[in-house]
Amino acid sequence: MKSDFIVALTQLAAERGLPREIVLSAIEAALVSAYRKDSITAGQNVSVKLDPGSGDVTVYILKTVVEEVTDHQIEITLADAQKIDPTAEMGGTVVTESMPHTPGRIAAQTAKQVVMQRLREAEREIVFMEYEDKEGEVFSVNIQRVEPKQVIVDLGRAEAVLPISEQVAAERYRSGSKMKVLLKTVERSGKGPELIVSRADTQLLRRLFEMEVPEVFSGAVEIDSIAREPGSRSKVAVRATQDGVDPVGSCVGLRGVRIQNIVNELHGEKIDVVEWNKEAAIFLANALSPAQVMKVELNIDDQTAKAIVPERQLSLAIGKEGQNVRLAARLTGWKIDIKGNVEYEAELAERAVNEAEAIATGAVAVEEPPVVEEVEAVAEEAVATEAVEAEPAVAKVEEAVAEEAKAEVEVVPVAEEAPVVEQPVVVAEVKSEPKPAPVRQPVAPAERSASLRDVPEAIWSVRRARRSSPDANEPGQIRFAEDIAGLRGGVTASRRGRRRDDPDAVPAATAQPEAPKRKTKAGKKRR
Known part of the structure; x- marks a missing residue:
């Protein structure tokens, strides 16, 4: 028949979810603390032995082996120690005597407090060891209570904290509701292990894809990078590691069933799945979807890119308050500048004109002196040639003028006859x-x-x-x-x-x- 002590020990271990050995060691430590505060054993080094079968407690007094004794309650000489235990050595401990288990009321209260404290410490240690290796995993939790600066959720064996920095501004949290969170960090503190969960981390989106898309979980499709603005929009770049696998289609699913489950879990957050490409220009064009990119100019030295889109899709490529191009830049790691095709063509035309003017200016500056001299020489030759050729023409003109003058002289008398x-x-x-x-x-x-x-x-x-x-x-x-x-x-x-x-x-x-x-009369x- 089991003793009452064994029944209580088993019940306590079951309630706390702790092994019996841990509970038993906690009780022994509590009894040691209680006997140290007892009037009989005060100031002595006490050890307690608890029999788990019968529940009997045996108290031993321990002394340290030294050459010269200064305190008889805690020290003993080597000769006396070898009388009790022939194997005793200098600096070791020897059990000198045992005493009955008769603690007082104060010792009993102290033992109770120590037991509870040790049990709490044991629980915290177990929780820390359990969740220490689970950082980065997704848990389905229930919201216990909502506080001004944090939300307390139940992970099962422990409580976790959802701080305001890891919350999504567009979400509303209510006590009793369920949601999925990412276990971000597990830290030790004075009050035990502190578990921090998140709803805004990009790894939450990655884990949700692994849960909903078997190809991602198996490794046939790999998520290369993620750019996310929690609660609003996200972009995910995927690539296939096996031939014949469509990475984008696998993530979206038939009629968008797979991606829709993720969107519902994130409370309507928009998700763009784009295909990764080793060519930076193609990857940038895919990252700017749903806008259609006509041309991409890269500057590898500065890691900048200029994307040319149709004028009608300029606002679509930029996005609301620049969100689309901002996410594309974070997804690809490039600085992206969006230009409309009309503005781009105007810049090209202006650049061509400037280059032509620069080339023309440079050519004129080099060839200007000889050209001026040649023009002056040619002008002088032309003047001389015209002067030589003009002499017979002038003579002919003078003759014609003389003949006309004679004709006018003959006509004048006829005109004078008219009255x-x-x-x-x-x-x-x-x-x-x-x-x-x-x-x-x-x-x-x-x-x-x-x-x-x-x-x-x-x-x-x-x-x-x-x-x-x-x-x-x-x-x-x-x-x-x-x-x-x-x-x-x-x-x-x-x-x-x-x-x-x-x-x-x-x-x-x-x-x-x-x-x-x-x-008339007028x-x-x-x-």
């Missing part, structure tokens, strides 16, 4: 018309081509012409430009300047009768 002073009759007839611009009748081609030289001599006999109206102007006065035009018109002008009953007038078949004249004439 220009006698033309006021024509002016008066034109003035009698109420409108300044009378309607002209069509003139025959022969009349149109007529000139003053072809007009009959009778047209110049204007001395017998009469004034058509009493208010005609004085002789020799010309008022309108039509008067001169009428003179140049030949027969038509002479028809308008003469009366019908003039026997010397030139007959005109196209003459029109004059319209009757009448006066005294104006109308046709």
